[in-house]
Amino acid sequence: MIPGLSFLGGLIRSGTLVVNDDQGRSHRFGDGAEPRVRLQIHDAAFLRRLPVNPSMALGEGYMNGQFDIIEGDVRALLDLGVKNYARSTSHSHRWPIWTLKLLNFFYQHNPRNRARRNVAHHYDLSDELYRLFLDTDRQYSCAYFQNPNDDIDTAQLQKKRHLAAKLLLEPGQRVLDIGCGWGGLGLYLSGHADVDVVGVTLSEEQHKVARSRAEQAGLAAKADFRLTDYRDLNDRFDRIVSVGMFEHVGLKHYDEYFRKVFDLLTDDGVALVHTIGRTDGPGTTNAWIRKYIFPGGYVPALSEMMPAIERAGLVVTDIEILRLHYAETLRHWYQRFMVERDKVKALYDERFCRMWEFYLAGCEASFRHWGQAVFQVQLARRQDAVPLTRDYITDIEREWAARERRREMHVA
Template identity: 55%
Template sequence: MWKKRLRDLIKIGRLRLIAPNGDLVELGGTPYLSHHRQLEVTVRLHGSLTPFKLMLDPHRYLGESYMNGDLTIERGDLWDFIELIGYNFEEPRPDITNGFAALANSVLRRIQQHNDLTASRRNVAHHYDLSEDFYRLFLDADMQYSCAYFRSPNASIEEAQTAKKEHIAAKLLLAPGMRVLDIGCGWGGMALFLARTHQVRVVGITLSTEQLAVARARAMGLEDRVSFELMDYRKVEGSFDRIVSVGMFEHVGIPQYAQYFQTMTERLAPDGVALVHSIGRMRGPSRTSGFIRKFIFPGGYVPALSEVLPTIERSGLWLTDLEVLRIHYAETLRLWRERFMANRHRLPPQYDEKFCRMWEFYLASSEMSFRFNGFMVFQLQLSRSVNAVPLTRDYMTTQEHLMATAAE
């Protein structure tokens, strides 16, 4: 049964599938994607139950099978296989006509994303409390762990991550002495960049003890302008001229959206400006894949804008600018994946081969999501006042150009 279904699905490229009993199934037609490039992959399945698991829940078991060694690649590599899948399997659009299915899907999503204070800390620790040395194997020198911004398609990861920070800073309309809150500050790169380049005072908050230790160590010499705290966004007090949140909103969860934006409204000065940078979906609400939810980001969810904007409207905040970045994260993930593969031999002993395969699959499948499955990044500029930002967007380009020129 599973062989027949696959034959109907593979149209682009060529897949040779070796079943657990040794049978060879050849799928697809010509392997050529163009006159100069072909896509041909041979995959071997191990264990009699593996084919049925893959048919039952491919979103979970494809990654899990590769991680556990139940799926091995004998011709090509994992990215070749993932790319072939991307060309042939389109993510289904949500069925808005089936009322019961839509309701069940909505309820399940909310249960999976119930991130109270305890769950949020536990979920963050699962992913971000890995060692600093591990992340340095594939991130840029500033340890930016979010979508870069490619002014040029040939930019290095360092150049593109610097451009991302400049792009965000331009939207924040910063002035010396302003008080800035960085929600989900990571290893401190954005906070330190803003403090150095714009002479602002930044409070960065994180739920990761590992990230906090690194951020505080990096702030040596800038203690008068930057501080980092182990704190949930719901516990922040005080007023801020600017709020920035990069790559954190994906961990909030739909049930907490109202509280997230209400907190932002309460913490933002009357003429303040906020910038939220998050992964999003262009095909409407869906569910986090079983593999990502179990092994990578428990409690995480990539929202559609249709799930976010109504909450912003009810919060009283103005949406003063919205930008969608499409292929930028695909290119970011490609560079991370290439660095990870080149440096995986340097991993500490606690990160075994199974762990390496898990992360390789995470990086490759995430890249596929941005190239083929409608994932993108959105940047929301928000304010409490209709007059908080200029009438046109020209100021962003001007400020960004000034920062790029000053850095040369």
């Protein structure tokens, strides 16, 4: 039997995968139950390569049209594959820690020039692309679903409100947003809390859009977006927030990152780091993701973050784990992407569309079945920088929600 078919036979035990090979033969794997996915193989080289490097072979095979999905879709295929793979592996199958350290030292080296190139690879794509599948505020990070039926705009607003509550904002404070994206969070904070925000990004596209949005909203004096590296800042800030940026720092730069946060934070300040994380300990970045989507990216385990936080002299005042929120976020993004797929294809091409389908669907499957979550780590210099209990988070969220409703009624 072709090695790839033997590999699939050992992997797929739950659900059903049917593979039509390029010779007209059909092969069924699994227990015959739903979900059911059927592939049509066009190039036998794909099956030969599959056991050697499954994620790379599957991703490139789909991108390059070596196979098509004729029953189900790429989201169903990856959910089936990742779910079965997660059930078939355990901690005993993990790579030795010395191997992980060696690989990550090589792949996570992100000095300033490389960090800028890595950011440009993903975030300097067409602004129209992100507009097509993100929410109206272009929040490109995990949303916060207080209700399973929340739409993506509601969930992203709730995320911003949740972050704001943990920052304990007061009028007149200075807030630093490290990795400010298209400016949505900075504009939300400056517009709702009467604080002055400095947002920094390495993406020229994001910087351009963020500055334009600040001008249009009449907040340019309150929201200052800069095209610069956070390591080049020397000011002090009452609050620091970083959402979806820490994944790009690189393991060997964690000490540098948290020491800079310590240096930039006022003595009574509060910082909040929102990052994708691993719940099953240190690992290495998926080869396909590293090559095509996030070069230089790495998702940390808490055990990798905490030593650097401690060495920097920062106090951990709160940690929250958002488990399936990002899976739901990615489900919404995938569905919106597919609705607008023809427009994306007009911007790029069919291969690009397949690449992004695979990326969004694969990430969703990882958050559902494979030890991925989101960490919100609240930090301070002093033990007494935040209240003794977490009740204040809910109280502030409700206060902001009521304020937003009153504002909407006034506008209407």
